[in-house]
Amino acid sequence: MLSFVNVSRVVSAVAVAATLMVGTAAAQQELVMEPLKDSGLTVYPAYEGWYQNSDGTYTLLVGYYNRNKKQVLDVPIGPANRIEPGGPDQGQPTHFVVGRGWGTIAVKVPKDFGDKKLTWTLTTNGKTVSVPFGLTKGYQIEPYLDAAMGNKPPVIRFSEKGEALTGPPKLAAAGVATGAVGEPVTLSYWVTDDGHEETPTGGSAAAPPPGGAAGPPRRPRVSTTLTKYRGPGTITFADSTPAIEKDKVTTTATFSMPGEYLIRIEANDASGVGGGGFQCCWTTAYIKASIKAANTGGH
Helix, strand or coil: CCCHHHHHHHHHHHHHHHHHHCCCHHHHHHHHHCCCCCCCCCEEEEEEEEEECCCCCEEEEEEEEECCCCCCEECCCECCEEEECCCCCCCCCCEECCEEEEEEEEEEECCCCCCCCEEEEEEECCEEEEEEECCCCCCECCCCCECCCCECCCEEECCCCCCCEECCCCHHHCEEEEEECCCCEEEEEEEECCCEEECCCCCEEECCCCCCCCCCCCCCCEEEEEEEEECCCCEEECCCCCCCECCEEEEEEEECCCEEEEEEEEEEECCCHHHHHCCCCEEEEEEEEEEECCCCCCC
């Protein structure tokens, strides 16, 4: 029998999934009727919920679902990728990897936002989807603490003693990198976690001590994934899921074109990608990369 808290978690996950059904009639038909394909399908905004900040304002957390199995899409900010009112640019991605992108946008709204709505409109592969989101009843989430399990998100820092970033994205606190086209650019950051783990039955347990009894394989306590978020060209990572050595991550990225880029870091603990679908506990951070033209050796 499910506890009340676990029922709330299930209801929250179902509510998030339901937002994928909101859009134009043609897009709804595709979602319900058309199986996944390698390419040619639509990217759907996915409203994940809202939470109140300590100053009384609110944050709306939004992700997306790219239904293509292989096709990665780039959609510049503008008529085909806009959040209104107040946009078109409200921090949303322009690069959409395949599958589910969890918590990619955190839009802060005022304390008197009330029943107003923002709408994210995306046009991909010739089809347009518009999804509204606001302070919808039943969509309140707790991204900084899983009350059922006592779990908290990992912590990302861009220096060993730097500002601790945890939970939904904060673009203003991004790390910085510079380099030139075609030359590997070093990316470094630190990531830690509280070590809390969730058991397969939905309970929680501390990690077993070293040398403890053998059991089924466990997910790593914390891992990170790097993806392009915005930028004019292609980013090739030496390792998009780099190892964490003594809390530090170091890898390289190579850029195909000059310009300004955003790299998204997603840190997941043992609860899994997107917190296992329950809006806690993972952390998103960004690296701003300024890339100049290739050095040709001339003067």
